[in-house]
Amino acid sequence: MRPGGRDGAPDAVVRVVARLLPGPSLMVAAGLIAKGYAEVGDGFAAGVIVALAIAPSYVALGAEGVEAALPVLRHAPAVAVGGLLLALASGFFPLLLGEPPVSHRPAPGEHVVKIGALELFTPLLLDIGVFLLVVGVLTVLLHQFGRPRREGGR
Numbered sequence: 342m343r344p345g346g347r348d349g350a351p352d353a354v355v356r357v358v359a360r361l362l363p364g365p366s367l368m369v370a371a372g373l374i375a376k377g378y379a380e381v382g383d384g385f386a387a388g389v390i391v392a393l394a395i396a397p398s399y400v401a402l403g404a405e406g407v408e409a410a411l412p413v414l415r416h417a418p419a420v421a422v423g424g425l426l427l428a429l430a431s432g433f434f435p436l437l438l439g440e441p442p443v444s445h446r447p448a449p450g451e452h453v454v455k456i457g458a459l460e461l462f463t464p465l466l467l468d469i470g471v472f473l474l475v476v477g478v479l480t481v482l483l484h485q486f487g488r489p490r491r492e493g494g495r
Contacts, residue, residue, distance in 0.1 A: 359397035366394030374468045375459055384468035388475025396483055404487035414480055421477025428470030431463050443467070 370387035395414070398407045408415055435444035446463045447453055454461045 384471030392479035399487035417480035424473025431466035
């Protein structure tokens with residue numbers, strides 16, 4: 342059951358929050374992923390934050406309404422698989438170089454490519470992969486919970 346008035350229409354506050362929340366949540370998620378190069382990165386928490394920002398859209402619009410409003414969410418299963426493959430590749434790529442899994446590249450003392458203050462290490466790929474995996478899986482779950490229940494228990 343959706344929040345709202347007597348006709349079951351979503352409350353205006355829920356609709357406004359659902360529309361405004363994803364933008365700032367993506368910025369917070371990017372900050373969490375980027376912070377990992379001063380401290381420990383957190384692709385998992387960033388993914389949960391984005392998925393929690395998508396959740397009010399499912400409350401306000403339902404599964405079909407969200408797919409119509411945000412067609413990119415139709416690709417959530419592919420995003421999850423892509424994130425899983427990226428995380429696995431970044432973790433096991435060092436094995437091809439004869440190093441232990443999840444070794445950091447470039448190694449200490451080697452030249453590091455930078456974009457502004459962000460240093461591009463292999464853990465960045467791992468964090469992005471985990472982020473995509475979590476967003477994809479949680480969006481698929483939200484979609485399944487947001488679908489209307491069909492008659493006959495299916």
